[in-house]
Amino acid sequence: MGRPTEVRVRVPASSANLGPGFDSLGLALGLYDDVEVCATAEPGVHVEVEGEGAAQVPCDETHLVVRAMRTAWALFGDEPAGLRMRCRNAIPHSRGLGSSAAAAVAGAVAACVLSGRDPKLEQEALLQVTAGMEGHADNAAASLLGGFVVAWEQVGNTSARFHAVRLDVHAGIAPVALVAGVESSTKTTRGLLPELVPLPDAAFTGSRTALSVLAFTQRPELLMAATEDRLHQGYRRPAYPGSADLVDALRAHGVPAAISGAGPTVLALTTDGTLPGDVDTAGFTALPLPVDTLGAQVEIG
Known part of the structure; x- marks a missing residue:
């Protein structure tokens, strides 16, 4: 795909652990944050936030979505000179519904698209970026993949990698x-x-x-x-x-x-x-x- 200059990403909330599955089970839920990002030739970052967290989150380069984008660009390359971003948040903050993971996923996916890559083909890389920011993959994998996820971390001699498998949820739940x-x-x-x-x-x-x-x-x-x-x-x-x-x-x-x-x-x-x-x-x-x-x-x- 080419390199677009504008992208909108919709990311679901998630519930992790689900009782016994500490840091390993997650469920994507139909409550969403919407993030619109425009790459600009003019340097600088401009952020607008509506909805949940609007009065608390920073509106500058320290915003979690922006940090996730830059973490992803360190991998994908092609970071633009500047950004304009609007976040419409419906996921409550600090309530256990994966708001930080959703923000990380939104930023990483947006950066992937603005780098001219297909996020469906880059899910493995996106999981490494987002789960790495969280320290565990359950929420990030659920927001990225949807459905019910089983997530784990594979620790090697020099590094660790996150993995997740997505499964369909029974219609009776x-x-x-x-x-x-x-x-x-x-x-x-x-x-x-x-x-x-x-x-x-x-x-x-x-x-x-x-x-x-x-x-x-x-x-x-x-x-x-x-x-x-x-x-x-x-x-x-x-x-x-x-x-x-x-x-x-x-x-x-x-x-x-x-x-x-x-x-x-x-x-x-x-x-x-x-x-x-x-x-x-x-x-x-x-x-x-x-x-x-x-x-x-x-x-x-």
């Missing part, structure tokens, strides 16, 4: 994101995790992670067992007690539920997009969201 009214820091919640966990807990969580692949793709009736976790959610409970209580309440009513990513959003895996009426969701906004099946989408010109 209707996610509902219960978005908390407060924010959570991934750095803070990771700091609550122990360096060592008991072997029985590790074995339990490993079995549930394997079961998740079957449950999300073929056997949704197994989701209650498949979303059980003993690896991270219990240790993180002090960071989001209200969210942990909501997970417990939903599960007590027969709804498979887990903390979404680093929280404090809760992901409920319903069959029809509705929740039990007697579950108290005060302090949360319920968003029935379809599974996104396409991942990052590009419109040129």
Whole structure:
């Protein structure tokens, strides 16, 4: 493909971990950030932000999308002299719905297109860029590829590479994101995790992670067992007690539920997009969201 000067990228939100799959399982959700980028001959970066995070994120070269673009251009080359960018954000920030991964994917894909490359043919490189910025591939892979992803890191003698496999989600799963009214820091919640966990807990969580692949793709009736976790959610409970209580309440009513990513959003895996009426969701906004099946989408010109 030629080298366009304008591109629009739409990137879905994501929910990571899904209970036991810490840093390895992700699900793309139908809530989107839209980023429009124009390459200019005039040096400088101009950024406009609307929607989520508009009052908090920087509007200069330190914006995460711009940083992702430059990380990608270090690989692809052909960085333009200047940029004009407009972000229309619908993914809540610091809520556990992969807003930072979505921004990284949007920037990397935009840079790829503006370098005259086809992002569908460069998915491996794009995953390295975006997962490398995140430190793990679950959210980035889901936003890039769509659907349900299994992600892992292969550590070699001199470097590490990220990998992901995309799978189709069973049509009988209707996610509902219960978005908390407060924010959570991934750095803070990771700091609550122990360096060592008991072997029985590790074995339990490993079995549930394997079961998740079957449950999300073929056997949704197994989701209650498949979303059980003993690896991270219990240790993180002090960071989001209200969210942990909501997970417990939903599960007590027969709804498979887990903390979404680093929280404090809760992901409920319903069959029809509705929740039990007697579950108290005060302090949360319920968003029935379809599974996104396409991942990052590009419109040129």
